[in-house]
Amino acid sequence: MQIRPSQTTDWRTLKTVRLAALQDSPRAYGQSYVEAATLNDEDWQDLATPGQNPEFTFAFDGENVVGLIGYVIPSAEFNVIAMWVAPTHRQRTIGTKLLAALKKRAQTLGHSTMALMVSPENHAAVQLYRQSGFEFINHHEALTSFPEVQIQKMTLTLN
Numbered sequence: 001m002q003i004r005p006s007q008t009t010d011w012r013t014l015k016t017v018r019l020a021a022l023q024d025s026p027r028a029y030g031q032s033y034v035e036a037a038t039l040n041d042e043d044w045q046d047l048a049t050p051g052q053n054p055e056f057t058f059a060f061d062g063e064n065v066v067g068l069i070g071y072v073i074p075s076a077e078f079n080v081i082a083m084w085v086a087p088t089h090r091q092r093t094i095g096t097k098l099l100a101a102l103k104k105r106a107q108t109l110g111h112s113t114m115a116l117m118v119s120p121e122n123h124a125a126v127q128l129y130r131q132s133g134f135e136f137i138n139h140h141e142a143l144t145s146f147p148e149v150q151i152q153k154m155t156l157t158l159n
Contacts (some may be wrong), residue, residue, distance in 0.1 A: 001094065002060040003084040003101045011041070014056055017068045021084035027133040028122060029082065030089045030144040054081060057101050059094045071105070078106040080116040083125070095147040103158065112158050119143070129154050
């Protein structure tokens with residue numbers, strides 16, 4: 001298993017994996033498949049380029065991408081986004097490894113807290129985040145792509 005940040009040349013891979021994630025679990029993301037599918041090649045190249053906001057990290061099993069995670073820093077907070085593991089590779093600690101990679105990145109950038117938004121009904125995701133040390137806080141909002149889905153903030157204090 002290899003975990004590594006995306007590079008500009010990974011833009012086609014990012015597009016394929018992101019669209020697969022949005023089709024697999026559409027009610028888990030703030031962006032819809034239709035929105036993402038309308039992005040042009042230049043947009044995907046920008047998204048794959050290191051130093052952009054957001055930044056993405058892949059999990060590889062051999063040549064195949066089996067996981068994706070990203071982060072944005074809209075202000076002082078390090079926000080985890082776009083977590084996805086291929087259905088064929090779930091329950092194999094890939095999500096834990098992706099979160100650990102972002103934890104290191106957050107610490108390197110000087111952040112003391114990581115945050116994410118998740119539906120409390122997404123039990124598998126909540127379990128993964130709790131096992132990684134995240135805790136729910138009292139912050140709720142509607143998911144942008146599916147306003148009927150309520151999401152709640154979880155945070156992790158970094159050492």
